[in-house]
Amino acid sequence: MAGAHYYSACALGRVAGAWRAAGASTEISCQTPGRARASSKRRQPRLPPSSSSRLTARTRSTAMNAVDADQSLEQKINEEYKIWKKNTPFLYDLVVSHALEWPSLTVQWLPDKRTPPNKDYSEQKLILGTHTSEGEQNHLCIASVRLPTEDAEVDARKYDDERGEAGGFGHVSAKLEITQRINHDGEVNRARYMPQNPFLIATKTVSSEVYVFDYSKHASKPSPAGECSPDLILSGHEKEGYGLNWSPHKEGILLSGSDDMCVCLWDVGAGSRAQHVVEAKTIFKGHVGVVEDVDWNRHHEEVFGSVGDDKRLCIWDSREGKTDKAKHTIENAHSAEVNCLSWSPFSEHLLLTGGADSEVGLWDLRNLSARLHTFKGHDEEVFTVQWAPFNESIFGSASADRRALVWDVSRVGEEQTAEDAADGPPELLFIHAGHTGKLSDFSWNPNDEWVCASVSEDNILQVWQMAEAIYAEDDEGGEGPAAGDLE
Secondary structure (H helix, E strand, O other), rough: OOOOOEEEOOOOOOHHHHHHOOOOOOOOOOOOOOOOOOEEOEEEOOOOOOOOOHOOOOHHHHHHHHHHHHHHHHHHHHHHHHHHHHHHHHHHEEEEEEEOOOOOEEEEEEEEEEEOOOOOOOEEEEEEOOOOOOOOOOOEEEEEEEEOOOOOOOOOOEEEEOOOOOOOOOOOOOOOEEEEEEEEOOOEEEEEEOOOOEEEEEEEEEEEEEEEEHHHHOOOOOOOOOOOOOOOOOOOOOOOEEEEEEOOOOOOOOEEOOOOOOEEEEHHHHHOOOOOOEEEEEEEEOOOEEEEEEOOOOOOOOEEEEEOOOOEEEEEEHHOOOOOOOOEOOOOOOOOEEEEEHEOOOOOOEEEEEOOOOOOEEEEOOOOOOEEEEEEEEOOOOEEEEEEOOOOOOEEEEEEEOOOOEEHHHHHHOOOOOHHHHHHOEEEEEOOOOOOOOOEEEEEOOOOOOOOEEEEOEEEEEEEEOOOOOOOOHHHHOOOHHHHOOO
C-alpha cells in the first residue's frame, strides 16, 4: 500500500491498519441523511399542518410508511454520527461544531486574522445568514472564530460531547460566537464580501433586489424594530436567486445570477448616500432557465462564467459588447441542472462545475468540446465547488448528500489496487461526514491552509481541518506515513 493519503468517512480500508493500531473503530459511514436544502430546489418550504381527518385509508397507509421510513432514517443518522464522532481524533486535527439559532444558507471566511500577543490562537471571522420561520426576523451575521496557531499544542483526541468540539489545543477551547447581527428582509440566500474592501458584503435576498452592507457602519445588535437598512440596493433582476460574485480585478464590480434567467452586472461605485439604489450596468441574457451561479475568471478581468438549470455552461467576455449570446455556450454541460462553478485561481484555463447529476466536471477553456475529467463521489446533487486558495490541484465540493469532499486533481489516473478502487477514485482525498443535514455552502479559509467551514440545513456550522497525515504525503513529496508504517 502506497500511503495513508485518503481517509474517507465511509470506506476506511486503506487506513484500517493505522486506525486499529490507534484503537479506533473502523466502522463508519459517510451516509448521513438529513433535511432538504432551501428555495426553489434549494430551500425547503415550511408546510402547514395537514388535516389527518381528510386522509383516505390509502393515503394514511402511505403517510404511515413515510413516517416509518423517516424514523428509520433518523435512527441511521444518529448511529452514523456517533461513529463519526468517535473517530474524529483520527481523521481531523481540528473540528468545531456549532449549533446556530437558525440554519444558514451561506458561509464565507473573511480575510481578517488577528493573533493576540502571547496567545496560542488566532481570531478570525465568518459571514453567515439566517433562514428563519415565518414571522421571525432574519439577519446577516458576522461570527468570530478562535483557531489554534501552528505553535499551539493540539490534542485532537479530546472531544467535548456537550459542545461538539474536537481539538482543544491545550487549555484553550475552540470558540465560535455570533458577534454582529444586521437586520435583513427575508432569508439571506447568499452573502459575499468585496475582495478590495471586505467591509462591503453583498447579499442575495428573497426578492429580486441585491443588498450591499458596510458592516463596519452597523451596530453589533440589530434594531428591535426589524428595520432593514442596506447601504445600497441593487436593482435589475425580476426574481430571487443565489449566484453572486465580486470581481477580483476591479473594485465595486459585482455579478449576480437569478431565477429570471439573467445575469446582472453592477458597479456599486455609482451609488451614494443620496442615490443608494443602483441600476444594473449590464444585463446578460444567454440562459433559458434559472441562472444558479456566476464566477469571474481570476486572470482575465472581463471574462466570467455562468451556469443554470438549462444545463448550460456559458463563458462571457464583456469586451465583446454582446448581452444576448455568450462567447461560448456548452449545452448539456451536465445531464441535469448545473448548480455551481469555480474558476481556478492558479490557471487561467481551468474551471469546475457541479451539477444535480451528482458530478463535478473539470473544463479547459482551450477545448470546451468535452470535459477534461469527471469527478464522481457524491450521491446527490452538488451545490458548491471551490478551488483551494493554497494549492493548484486541491478543491472542495459540497452536496445534498450531506458530505463535503476534498479532491486532488494531481492524482487523476493513478493506478489503484482493486481494494483501493472499491473505496473511491484516487483523486478523492477526504470525505467530511460530520453533518447530519444537507449541506448549503462551503468555504476554504484564506489564512490557514486546509481549514474549511461548512453549513447544513439542520442549523449546524462546522469548522474543520483534516489530519495532517492525510495530505502530508503530497506536501512532503511522498514522505508521509503509510498505513503499514503506523501499524
